[in-house]
Amino acid sequence: MRVSRLSVCLGLLAFLAAGAGAMAQDAAAPDKAKDKKKSEHKITQSVSYMPVDPIYTTIVDDDRPVGMLMVEIGLDVPDAALREIADRSMPVLRDAYLRNLMAFAATSVRSTAQPDVDAIAARLQSITDHALGKKGAKVLLTQVALRVTN
Secondary structure, eight states: OHHHHHHHHHHHHHHHHHHHHHHHHHHHSOOHHHHSOOOOOOSOSOTTEEEOOOEEEEEEETTEEEEEEEEEEEEEOOSHHHHHHHHHTHHHHHHHHHHHHHHHHHHHOOTTSOOOHHHHHHHHHHHHHHHHSSSOOEEEEEEEEEEEOO
16 A cells, blocks of 8 residues: 555656656747737727727617617727727726617617617717717727617
């Protein structure tokens, strides 16, 4: 019994020593992953474009949910300083977008008609200007879609 425990302990020590040696060799060699630029999926080559995750709100009719409104947007912010502010403010912007679109969906969107995309764009542009404190970021509507569950 003691021999098997001893052999297991020795085997574990040998395994750990081999792993530590391999880690030391990896640390000593230049890291090729750091040298390579990470591949990044970009929607556009424009530096000023900032994608925003899609926003989903519920469409209510007769006090029951009848579908979903999906709005997908991006921001075009040519000014680098304002782009940094917009990047930092993205959680605040998304929250403001969602709250405003929820009110819009509850009052203006019906499952039988297309939503007014001009009104949506104007609302989102107003929110963006207010949240960033100045104009300069342009809201670009990517997609507006309804999914009716009737």
